[in-house]
Amino acid sequence: MILASVLPHVVIGTVVVPFLGAGLCVLCGRRGGAVIGLGVAVVLLFLSGMVGVQLARTGVSSYAIGGWGYPLGIDIRVDGLSFLMIMTTSFVGTAISFYATGYFGKSSDGDDHQGDGRARDFFWSLWLFAWGGLNVLFVSGDIFNLYVALEIVSFSAVALVALGGSVAAAVAATRYLFLTVVASAVYLLGVGLVYSARGTLDLAALGLVSHPGGIFAVAVALITVGLMIKSALFPVHFWLPPAHANAPVPVSAILSGLVVMGAFYVLVRLWFGVFAVALVPAAGHILGVCGSVAILWGSWQAFRQSRLKMMVAYSTVAQIGYMFLIFPLVASGSVGGVFAWSGALYLAASHACAKAAAFMVAGSIIRVLGHDRVDDFHGLVARYPLGMFTFALAGVSLIGLPPSGGFVGKWLLLKGAMLSGQWGYALVMMVGGLLAAAYIFRVLENGFHAVEQPVKSTVRVPWSMQVAALILALTAVGLGIVAFEPLALMNIDAPFVGGLVEGNPS
Amino acid sequence: MIWGEISLWGIPLASLVTAVVIFGLPDQARRKRFAVGLTGASVKIIFTGVLMMGVARGVVRELRIPFLPDFDLVFRADALALLFVGLAAFLWLVTTVYAHGYFKGTFHQNRFFGFFSLCILATSGIALAGNLLTLLMFYELLTLATYPLVVHRGTPAALSAGRVYLIYTLLAGAVLLLALVWLSALTGPTDFAGPGLDSELLKQYPVQLVVIFGLMVAGFGVKAAMVPLHGWLPLAMVAPAPVSALLHAVAVVKAGAFGIVRVVLDIYGAEFCRQSGVLPWLAGAAAVTILYGSLRALFEDDLKRRLAFSTVSQVSYIILGVAILGSSAVAGGIVHLAHQGIMKITLFFCAGNLGHCLGIDRVSRMSGVARRMPWTMGAFTVGAFGMIGVPPLAGFMSKWAMGTGALEVGQPWVIWILLASSVLNAGYFLPIVISAWFGTPDENGGSVPLAVKEWRDCWSLVAPPLITAGLTILMGVFAGLVFSPLGWVARSIVFQEYGF
DSSP states (O other), rough: OHHHHHHHHHHHHHHEEEEEEOHHHHHHHHHHHHHHHHHHHHHHHHHHHHHHHHHHHHSEEEEGGOOOOOOTTTEEEEOOOHHHHHHHHHHHHHHHHHHHHHHHOTTTTBTTTTTTTTHHHHHHHHHHHHHHHHHHHHHBHHHHHHHHHHHHHHHHHHHHTTTTTTTHHHHHHHHHHHHHHHHHHHHHHHHHHHHHHHHHHHHHHHOOOOOOOHHHHHHHHHHHHHHHHHHTTSSSSSTTTHHHHHHOHHHHHHIIIIIHHHHHHHHIIIIIIITTGOHHHHHHHHHHHHHHHHHHHHHHHHHSSSSSHHHHHHHHHHHHHHHHHHHHHTTOOSSHHHHHOOOOOOHHHHHHHHHHHHHHHEEEEEESSSSSSSSGGGGHHHHSSSHHHHHHHHHHHHHHHHSHHHHHHHHHHHHHHHHHTTHHHHHHHHHHHHHHHHHHHHHHHHHHOOOOOOOOOOOOOOOHHHHHHHHHHHHHHTTTSOHHHHHHHTTTOOSSTTOOOSSSOO | OOOHHHHHHHHHHHHHHHHHHHHEEEEETTHHHHHHHHHHHHHHHHHHHHHHHHHHTTTOOOEEEEEETTEEEEEOOOOOHHHHHHHHHHHHHHHHHHHHHHHHHOOOHHHHHHHHHHHHHHHHHHHHBBHHHHHHHHHHHHHHHHHHHTTTTTTTTHHHHHHHHHHHHHHHHHHHHHHHHHHHHHOOOOOOOOOOOOOHHHSSSHHHHHHHHHHHHHHHHTTOOOOOOOOOHHHHGGHHEEEIIIIIIIHHHHHHHHHHIIIIEEEEEEEHHHHOHHHHHHHHHHHHHHHHHHHHHHHBBBBHHHHHHHHHHHHHHHHHHHHHHHHHHHHHHHHHHHHHHHHHHHHHHHHHHIIIOOOOOOGGGGTTTHOOOOOHHHHHHHHHHHTTTTTTTHHHHOOOOOOHHHTTTTHHHHHEEEEEEEEHHHHHHHHHHHHHSOOOOOOOSSSOOOHHHHHHHOOOOOOOOOOOOHHHHHHHTTTTTTTSSHIIIIIIIIIITOOO
């Protein structure tokens, strides 16, 4: 009884709690940050679970804030896709928060690894702002509200990048700031055009449009370009690698795992809802070609990097390419689109886990060795076995080998490509997987290299850092074993009749 | 009965639990690790036996887990699966004993034994898979679990061999994945338990289905070391002897051959294969591999590489037998999975002993070595004669069955291939045997009678090859009985399962 009356309101908690926490962090300053951050993380994890329970029980739900519904109020809407995003963010976010408590804390030899401690002071409030923004993004039912959420996330992310403290970090953050402001402006222009054409900003109402018209096409193009920049799709991805090179490790995890996923989410939400009439194969192929080049070029660049953090950063560029293949595969209009939809989004969720885990391990390796030059990782498997094992697990998901969430996503995308007859994308995905194997195994091979004098590790990596990474990597693998229920939940009210179809398409 | 359910779960779990426990042990806990390994292997053998008794009564256990929207995970303990699992479990037990002695005093043993157990887990999964997706998942897991074993020593040669191994096997896995998705897009999920593909489909998509068949054979053929995809196997011999023995002579290559058997008999089905005309190509490729492998083996001086090329040749017997589709030929091919595995592991154990105890790794230095290690060379001789096909050893039985089957379906050319291969086998095994027993030793024997020294110092290295050599004799002599591998294959697999 109580549950039934409370559950519909839980979704508001996911939006409000992080901002409250961020405010508290600002007030409490140096000491309270980690405690509040962890507390918020755990609460959000619990609330996200409740949202899932609500979704399973009653299906899609809408929530009118303050009782004001459409057309005056702003609607909040939770369907399967929103839940997948919220749950992924909560889970990965909690792990990142645990990692950050170890990362920004004092290490065993009493050294404060973050210089003057400013990074630690500001990290928690900025991170919670970004998290709140992401949650708003995932439940917004209004196209302008999406803009607001994107701004919150982007500005928090820019500041988080600048926490690196060095001149290079400031340069990278400024470049990111410039690009993200341009992207937001372009997006806003598109929103303005939509409003002028339709007179409403509500997503559900906009979705009922039947005659697209010229203005609509321009608006779609503008919004898409803006979101391409924010999600670091080739060729506008170039802000991402320098940002990663200089940001603290938890920020890299947030950026690559969650922020780019948020921008991708908005694009999916708009293209398959509001702009569905504009989803012609040609438009899909533009994004598909960009995605394909991202996969191949990003993987190749990752292989060529000498530093692990940069390798993982370019891996993000490649994996985003995979996600963007959703557009050409669904635009073809065949039954393959159903598989592609599930595949790309499941891949996004698995990628968040695996990528965050990979960055966390990179951070731990830097603690152990003092550097992250891959060619000098000799003997690392013997010296830091848990870290290398975690990296291997994350790598399995990034390559798309079974058992992993990456494999499930890849299978579904391949199925979509085969069913819609788009062979080129299938081949690109296979080659991308092999290239990913090249850089992942380059790291592992160097780790297995025997050394003359085995060195016993004297630096202790905090347990919170190691466990957080391991749990995320195990989750990425676990998503490849327990895939049925998540896929079913995710497909509640997917933009296809009845979700996935089974069996013989002919 | 409930035992059947438990057994089906228990077979992969035994390896998984063993692996997890071993990874948790400190590197120095030799006795505990040995005990855990033996326990895991014994439990696995018991569970396999339980399921075999069920199959003998006609009960085939199946476990179905919803996984993807268009494909379930299926585990099915049919007679063919149990043959492979039984082989893997028994040889795991024997190799654990061998490796315990081989790695005495070296580093990173828990890493080795842990990944070893994971390889057996992967092999069990491949064996028990009830559809191609499940098989593919464990096939890739096998690649991942064997890599740390190939590069175990961490030397540049080992790392380079590991890299080549990965390139071959990951490419194979990608090809298999593509073929599987393609096939499932055409026909939906195909369980092994079904009757094979419909002939109607052949009329609809003739070219596509043949191409998919070729891709699947290529994907499995890499692990099965079919020519020209065999290049990784001789290089992988740089790994320690237990790895070469169990994995690259038995588990990995047999997984590839097993996959091809499943594709021909279970996915496509015998009827479909006959109609689509792919079998002559498969048989031809197998025949080329048989001859090429044996020819290359003649010219190898490195003992383990010679054995590797011998493996390349012998594994294709399995494929040739299945490609002919006569009932005896299929029986001979499938039972060779077990026979060749046991004979080859004997040879690799002996090669490992020679390398480990005497530092001999070249055929040219093996002159008179039987005086110094008579038990080892005795086992080697039995294994070698089995490979050549001397009656009444196990190898002869498989070849005889295949020859009979070839005559049954009117393909006498196969007999010529078998004969040529036997002659070549004699060509590269007999000189070793003769020179070892009758040649003059390279170095002085020393005052201690060497046979006693062999047993006293390294019993765990000598007992396993003797056990497997003994089995080679028994499997051949008692091949006519119901509970021999050949009896199992002929009755439960060929007759009961496939209705030949």
